[in-house]
Amino acid sequence: MIVECPDLDAMDALGQRIAAQLEAGDVVALSGDLGAGKSTLARSILQALGYRSEVPSPTFTILEVYDSAEMRLPCVHADFYRLNDPAEVRELGLEDYRDGAALIAEWPEKAGGFAHLPECLRISLEIVGQxxxxxxxxGSDWLGRAL
Ligand SMILES: Nc1ncnc2c1ncn2[C@@H]1O[C@H](COP(=O)(O)OP(=O)(O)O)[C@@H](O)[C@H]1O
Ligand SMILES: [Mg+2]
Known part of the structure; x- marks a missing residue:
């Protein structure tokens, strides 16, 4: 499915549609070049899940965990851009943080398995004009979920 997001409001609307369907254990893999809008979409999803504070890009921290009382579901936001080796994912303790949470992953290809997870929701973002x-x-976990 192709969703045109000509502005930030449209991106927010897509984030809301994804968040409405998101459950613990889900993976949302966000691909696209630097500046394509991956962190923006992640932010929209987190806000739609109920998170009310600022959502920094996890470029340097690699993992940010969101688990505040107002959220419908805990969520891990990851940016694997800086990983040199997919094996580092294990050292980050990602599996512990993911327990009972959804995962939104930028640069999934840098984390090995996440790039090709057959069950995840894969979103590839492209810049089109402004x-x-x-x-x-x-993916298989998302078949039958109306986005
Ligand atoms: N749908 C959109 N329409 C217009 N600008 C957007 C849209 N999505 C994101 N942007 C802008 O693109 C810039 C880069 O977005 P960002 O989410 O940081 O990219 P990435 O995480 O892929 O590197 C930001 O300034 C953001 O406001
Ligand atoms: Mg980003």
Missing amino acids: GRRAIVEQ
């Missing part, structure tokens, strides 16, 4: 285009592929 806006963005989202190419959405629903």
Whole structure:
């Protein structure tokens, strides 16, 4: 499915649709070049889950965990851009943080397995003029969920 997101409001709307379907254990893999809008979409999803404070890009921390009382579901936001080796994912303790949470992963290809997870929601973002285009592929966990 292709979703045109010509502005930030459209990106927010897509984030809301994803958040409404998100459950513990889900993975949302966000691909696209630097500046394509991955962190923006992650922020929209987190806010739609109820998170009310600032959402920094996890470029340097690699993992940010969101688990505040107002959220419908705990969520881990990861940016694997800085990983040199997919094996580092284990050292980060990602599996512990993911327990009972959803995972939103930027640069999943840098984390090995996440790039090709057959069950995840894969979103590839492209810059189109001033806006963005989202190419959405629903893996096996997402089949039958209306986005
Ligand atoms: N749908 C959109 N329309 C217009 N600008 C957007 C859209 N999505 C993101 N942006 C802008 O693109 C810039 C880079 O976004 P960001 O989410 O940081 O990219 P990435 O995480 O992929 O590197 C930000 O200034 C953001 O406001
Ligand atoms: Mg980013």
